[in-house]
Amino acid sequence: MITVESLTKTYGGFTAVDDVSFSARAGRVTGFLGPNGAGKSTTMRMMVGLTSPTSGTATISGRSFADLPNPGLEVGVLLDASAQHAGRTGREILGIAQRTMGLPKGRVEEMLHKVSLTDAEAERRVKNYSLGMRQRLGIATALIGDPEVLILDEPANGLDPAGIRWMRDLLREYADKGGTVLLSSHLLHEIEVIADDLVVIGNGRIVAQGTKAELLAAAGTVVRADRALDLAAAIRGTGQTCNLDPDGTLRTEVDAAQVGRIALDAGVALTELRSADGAGLEEMFLELTAETQRETRTHTERTAA
Amino acid sequence: MSTAAATLERPARASHAAKRIEPIPMTRLIGVEISKMFDTRSGFWLMTSVGITATIATIATILFAPDDSLNYGNFAAAVGFPMSVILPMIAILSITSEWSQRSGLTTFTLVPHRGRVISAKLAATLIAGAASIALAFAVGAVGNVVGSAIAGVDTSWNIPLGDAGLIFLADALGMLMGFTIGVLVRSSAGAIVGYFVYALVLPAAFGTLASFKDWFADRQGWFDFQFSSTRLYDGDLAKSDWAHLAVSGSYWLVIPLVVGLWLALRSEVK
The missing domain is CATH 3.30.70 (Alpha-Beta Plaits)
Structure with missing residues (x-):
């Protein structure tokens, strides 16, 4: 369970995140949806203490992230798969996480297997990884402590269709076992197929939130x-x-x-x-975020497939 | 009633309920930070270069030093010089790579108290430094034995233990300086340039100033930390030398370190 209350972050005169409140519930996948620069990543960084909020709080199961004694065992975090020392191998990066959390060595192999990175790939330095491989490694790092909560920023970026399918199944299974999943994306279709609940953000503000069913019904x-x-x-x-x-x-x-x-x-x-289903949701997404879109919206033509 | 409600909510998370979570001990963090110094290619070669340069310096001393200079003092001085360059680099990269390589995104999420991570890095840096210096001195000692045997002179161990301690202190201060520039700049390239400005450009500038202005030459120890800390390599420090070291160190090292830590604890990790 993640609870975000009135989170606000201002940089000088610019408000990147403006009074954002929502919660991500256990047993559900919560999609955090918004166009580029809407404030998704800043919000997520504030949740885990990498950015200090101007005001407001974020708690994980009732406690602030900094109060968790060994956060990796309670919250799996993937904010940017490319943010790794390029000179380390995949196995070394997982090993650092495993040692920091105090887990048995065997977890590294288990996780490599779980995210389908081969032995040869695990021995390669991360600078030679494709974005998809980095995402798999990042997911492995997030899952290695068997946490109850997952916070993933754009985890599907760079994955091929089979990879996206794999991750969708993984997160579904994770939520079905009682875990809390918060994942962000700027791609509606990605979120739509997996999320149970949606939080839509534009220009730093929440513009819509609710269960996917509710938001679809309104469409x-x-x-x-x-x-x-x-x-x-x-x-x-x-x-x-x-x-x-x-x-x-x-x-x-x-x-x-x-x-x-x-x-x-x-x-x-x-x-x-x-x-209207998915098509309606897309319409809603474009409408809700129309003011914040960089492209001026001309016309949304869609084949009614 | 309440039990029933609780069991209704629980079952899905039963597997997690048994988990007891202990805080991460400092020793573990230090261990992780030490291994992070070695596990990248640049880190590996930096640490390996400690051994390599010590060996090269020792061989050079055997080859080029006159027979009557083949004593441990000269071997220690020869292996000590590359240390004073390499060790601060190790200190700098241990800090800056978290920002430059952005691995801090993971590091500071796994340990959401940056003060603990930075303390662990400082401890790891000093441990690695001590090990490096010990290794370098050992290589120098082997060189001393071998060199004097080749030259056919008596093996001379002419450094008192106290002087070895001073050399270690000088190297430790150099590492701390690197560490300080690391937390201040938080960028690998910038910090390395900053360190060389401090270590190579400033002494030349202060030296020039001292040679033209007598009032500065008389007081250089109070202003020039590099100047006052290199006295440590000579051994046998007077009270005034220690005072110079303490005063110049306070504004070259302590104040920037405090400011740097303050910035590093608050900066946004992106």
Whole structure:
């Protein structure tokens, strides 16, 4: 269980993290989502004491990180897989963590096996590692103390699709056993497939949080019809809003069952009717973070696959 | 009631419940820091170079020194000089690599008390320094025996134990200076340049000043820490030499070290 209360970090006049509060619960994967520079990493660094907050607190199972007697055994942290001495081998880096935590030597081999780094790879210096291999090593370092809480900053960066799948299964299993997982990403799809709860941050502030189901439910319905304009008019006629994309897709807050009835009354044949789901979440993510996006948003065209 | 509620919440985390967590002992941290000095290629060669340079210096003394100079004092002086360059580098890199190589992100997360990590590094540095000096003196001693045998002169052990202690103190102060510049600058390249400015450029500047201004030449010991600490290599220090060392050391070493530690404890680790 991670509890963050009113965390704020200012640099001179710039507020990088602005009154951020949320909690990551045991047994669940909490996704920390936001565009680049939104304040995710700064928030995570404050949780583990690498950056001192201007105000606010972060606690792990009720205690501040600095009060943990041997933090590696309680919290697994991966903030930046590339932040390792390039001249050490993978095995040496794991060995340092194992010795610092006071674990038996055998844990190093177990972890190398767990993250699928071969013996030959473990003997190579980290400067020769691909980003994906560094991420695996970083995950191994985070897991070596068998902690109850994991804090991972962009752990899927640089992993190939099979690697992403592997990590997803690993974290799922970890949470199912009662662990707490907080992972950040700027990629919605990555988070969407694994997270149970979502915390969305933009410009240093939390813009949305809740369970994935709640956030998805709020995202509405996607509908296509042969006479889309008539259907749009019918939906608007009930006092609800709806948007018509140029490709003929309608999006509305009205739930699918009601859209079906409206279409029936209007005599419009539907060709597709579904909850907006992931697509809706992406829409929400882009909307919520629109002000903080570096790119001015032109149009979100998507094939309604 | 409450028991039932507790059991309802517990089962998933039962495996963790049995874990008893002890604080990390300081001895373990020192051990880890010592191994971190050796396990990188640069660290390995730096430590190995202690042995290599001591051997080269000893061989050079045997080859080039006149027979009547083949005594332990000269061997110790020959092996001592490379130590005074290498040891501060070891001290610097032990600190700065955490920032320059960014491994501090892991180090200071596993031990969220930077003061403990830095103390462990200081202890590890001094232990490595003591071991290096002992090794260098041992190489010098072998050279002394071998050299005098080759030259056919009597083996002469002409340094009193007290002087060996002073040489060790001088080297330790050099390491502390490196350590201080390390915590102040927290960047490997910057700190190494900073150390050489201190060790090579400043003495030349102070020397020039002393040769033109008599008032400075008379008081150089009070201002120039390098000047007052090199007196340690000569042995037999007067009371005034110790006073020079203490006063110049306070503002060249102690105050910068305090400022550096203050900065290192507070700086953001990115």
